[in-house]
Amino acid sequence: MLQVDLRQSAQELSRFITARCSDFGTVKSVKIHRSPKPFALVEMATLYEALELAAHYERTSFGACVLLYLEEASPARFEPPSVMLQTEPARTSRL
Numbered sequence: 001m002l003q004v005d006l007r008q009s010a011q012e013l014s015r016f017i018t019a020r021c022s023d024f025g026t027v028k029s030v031k032i033h034r035s036p037k038p039f040a041l042v043e044m045a046t047l048y049e050a051l052e053l054a055a056h057y058e059r060t061s062f063g064a065c066v067l068l069y070l071e072e073a074s075p076a077r078f079e080p081p082s083v084m085l086q087t088e089p090a091r092t093s094r095l
Contacts, residue, residue, distance in 0.1 A: 002057065003073035006038060017042065017068070024056065025049025028064075038070035 002020065004013055010032040017040050018027045026045035033039050043065045044050040054061040057068055 001069045001071040002040070004070050006034075006070065006072045013040070013070075021053055021066075024053040032070075040068045040070060042066045042068055 002017065004016060006013075008016070013032050014030040017030050017032075021027050021030075021042050021044070024044065026049065028043040028045055030043075031041045033041070042050075042053065044053060045064070047061075047064050050061040050064045050066050053059075054066045057066070059066055059068055
């Protein structure tokens, strides 16, 4: 399962999924389906790339396409990390 923010539009989800899957090769297309259970049909450029992607997510490929189930990730996963301010201890000058 691929964890995503399901509140995003189909276009935003498609871009996110394309970026994640491009590590395995050239993504030709991504089709988002929200019901009955959210999934993406990812078409790769070659059969080999599809097999690599399917193996990574433990899914099945259909020719050069891979069906990836989508799961809502926790909102904290998509929010930028908070910046922790660190202050340096005051330096004292020695005479």
